[in-house]
């Protein structure tokens with residue numbers, strides 16, 4: 001059975017050891033009961049033996065014995081116990097009593113006594129032997145008087161003593177249990193108050209709980225909850241802002257599309273309709289790009305490669321794939337697009353599709369914003385600290401220094417840019433970099449302008465260098481440059 005309530009768990013943990021102690025104590029009490037009852041029994045047997053001894057006389061060279069009835073009656077426990085006695089002269093000859101009553105295991109000094117267990121006629125008995133000198137006997141040697149009795153009375157007494165002690169302990173246990181319940185109720189009050197407070201909150205409330213109002217043991221938990229709630233609030237705010245921004249970004253081009261279609265429908269001239277349809281196609285294409293970028297952004301932001309699912313991937317093949325995909329764009333603008341890698345086998349910890357997303361946005365930007373017949377170089381290198389450096393270098397217009405932080409904001413575009421775009425590319429790059437613990441830096445390529453984007457991936461134990469399936473020469477040699485400048 002799983003105890004869900006903290007109070008019952010504490011009660012069980014406190015009462016269980018107490019019950020074990022009580023059981024141990026009951027066992028000790030049983031032992032004590034037997035010892036006490038035996039002691040009482042022996043005192044009675046000794047009393048009886050002394051009473052008999054007092055009546056033994058010595059006259060005319062013979063011992064005179066009379067057994068007083070009181071000596072036997074005093075042992076009557078009302079439990080039908082059998083009483084046996086035996087009197088021996090100093091030489092060990094039986095004077096009176098039962099000859100088959102066991103003798104003491106050791107000889108007894110004069111006026112001393114000893115108690116021992118024996119068996120008489122198949123029944124266990126307790127015997128007390130007492131040595132008593134008899135007045136008139138010249139040598140003063142003691143006679144031995146033994147009195148024995150079966151154990152029914154003694155056992156009943158031992159059980160009574162034990163029961164009494166167990167009853168007392170049970171009562172104590174009940175009392176302690178009751179007091180513990182009361183104590184726990186008082187002690188757990190702050191926790192229950194916190195539970196009630198949490199239950200009273202509205203379902204979507206993410207308000208912080210006052211840390212000072214809870215006991216110190218709960219403060220770290222409440223602080224962690226507050227931290228979690230504040231991150232959740234921030235995330236929810238960012239999300240709703242993102243949805244609002246995205247809707248706004250989608251609404252404008254769709255409205256333009258609507259106007260274009262309405263205009264086309266009103267035209268009879270096929271040449272004008274053709275022209276409007278071309279414009280509609282352009283609008284649809286930029287809408288498709290916007291939607292793709294939005295999807296990429298949410299994918300990067302949702303952290304599709306959490307640390308547990310990141311794996312070491314070889315960077316160069318992914319970058320080469322992106323270059324191949326964008327080669328047509330480079331050729332259309334006659335841009336010299338090249339790739340250099342000092343060590344083609346370097347690996348980074350990331351998801352492959354994330355790295356593809358990052359490289360594709362950076363190279364796409366470089367190709368879009370660099371003027372015709374420009375130069376774009378993609379470099380993969382090892383960093384001095386053992387990390388991996390991916391650089392996209394162009395000789396285009398660059399980004400003014402004051403804008404370099406803002407361009408990472410969603411939907412932010414540098415004023416005066418004459419290329420189409422939705423302002424999400426660098427936000428996606430930043431999200432991917434955060435996911436991979438990478439650092440991004442924007443710098444001017446030279447005094448004349450240009451932009452160098454450096455992505456620094458951290459060194460990791462699992463980022464091993466492996467031999468890539470492509471031949472080293474194929475990867476380490478500059479990628480065949482495209483465009484007019486290469487030819």
Ligand SMILES: Nc1ncnc2c1ncn2[C@@H]1O[C@H](COP(=O)(O)OP(=O)(O)OP(=O)(O)O)[C@@H](O)[C@H]1O
Nearest residue numbers: 365366369398407413414417421422423424425426
């Ligand atoms: N290599 C570059 N050279 C010059 N300006 C750049 C470069 N890369 C980015 N920019 C500037 O930074 C801005 C933000 O770039 P970002 O990639 O985030 O958005 P975008 O290119 O406008 O749209 P998209 O989401 O379609 O890529 C761009 O509008 C552009 O002005």
Ligand SMILES: [Mg+2]
Nearest residue numbers: 365421425426
């Ligand atoms: Mg872009």
